[in-house]
Amino acid sequence: MSWLRRLSRDRASKADPDLHMPSRPFTTAAANNVDVQQSPPFKDTQYSSGFNSHDKLQSYRPSTAGDQGYNATPRGPISSGDVLSHRPITAGMEPTPDPLTKAFNEAIRPYLDQIEELKNKLEDTNYQLQQLEDERADMHAWIDKRGLRADVPPSIAQAMNTDQTSAQTLNYQLDRKMTVLNHDLHRLQDSLSSHLPTATFATTLAQLIPSIETLAELPNGPPLAFELIIKLGGNLNSHGGDEGWNNEADASSRAEFYAQLDDAMLDVVRARLAPNSREDPLWQVSRDVKRLEKTGAFLRSKLGLQSYFPRSLEVMKRGEEV
Structure with a gap:
């Protein structure tokens, strides 16, 4: 029965007049023509509804994101053309080439x-x-x-001299060639019934002097050239003297040959005594002076050779560059 009472109560409340609202006049008084002071219409603000009241209201409202403003013109829907015109140029797109x-x-x-x-x-x-x-x-x-280093043309020899080991290589090949020439001269002398003139030996061995001078111009070449010149003179001394070959022609040829050796040796000695020689180890000049003087004394007693590297010995004894 309780639900019947609730249903009747709801119907009765709908039939009652509106309840009194603080902002609305009583409906019963209006129906009975009773003068009742009416309140202003209900608004959501306390400001007056006079002219430009809406503008005043807008000025106090907090602006929100995307607010276009009162006088802003509403934008229409964005077309596909506007999207393409505002799209940034990406790296894949090439700009239009400049005519210039x-x-x-x-x-x-x-x-x-x-x-x-x-x-x-x-x-x-x-x-x-x-x-x-x-x-x-x-x-x-x-x-x-x-072993053809000593016989190459000057143009090829100049290119070969640029190598760091050119002095050692040329010295080895000159020494070998000197040995071969000496052996050939001995074999030729043994095959003949009469002796060969000293001029023949001297002329053959003198062919090595220009190559020895070239060796003296190379780095680390002067000490090697010094020994080759002494050995070249010894090869000539081994031919003659023991069998009565000491005639005037032989003695003159031998003296002339040693004069050529002395000229070549003088340049070698000057190169070795130069301040920029950089020999390692340092040259023991006094030892080689004694060595040459001893050999010269032997040749005077055995072959009658009067001078043995005279100018070179003079420079070596003074120990200075001429």
Whole structure:
């Protein structure tokens, strides 16, 4: 029965007049023509509804994100054309070429082609140059291997002298060639019934003097050239003297040959005594002075040789460069 009472109560409340609201007049008084002071219409603000009251209201309202303002013109829907016009240029898109830049590129294109062609020619030239250098190195190695270093033309010898071991190589080959010449002269003398003139030996051995002078001009070459000159004079002394070959012609040829050796030795001594010689170890000049004087005394007593490196000994004794 309780639900019947609730239903009847709800129907009765709907039939009652509106309740009294603070902002509204009583409906019963209006129906009975009773003068009742009416309140102003209900608003959501305390400001008056006079002219421009809405503007005053807007000035006190907090602005929100995306507010267009009172006088802002509403924007219509964004079209696809507007999206494309406002889209930023990405890295994949190339800008329109500048006419001036395009004209400049077209003008320099022939020169760029020429530069590229020259680069290709330069690479080919470098490749050919490397081939020639390899062939020259092989040729030099072939010359040194066969002991022909002392007999090469000056142009080839000049190129071979640039090597760091050129002095040692040339000294070895000159010493070997000197030994071969000495052996050939001895064999020729043994095959003849009469002796060969000293001039023949001197002329044959004198062919090595220019090569020895070249050796003295190389780095670390003067000490090696010094020993070769002494050995070259000893090779001449081994021919003659024991069998009565000390005639005037032989003595004159021997003296002339030693004069040539003294000229070559003088340049070698000056090079060794120079401040920039840089010999390691240092040259013991006094020891070689005694050595030459002893050999000269022996040759005077045995072969009648009057002078043995006289000018070279003088410079060596003074110990200074002339």
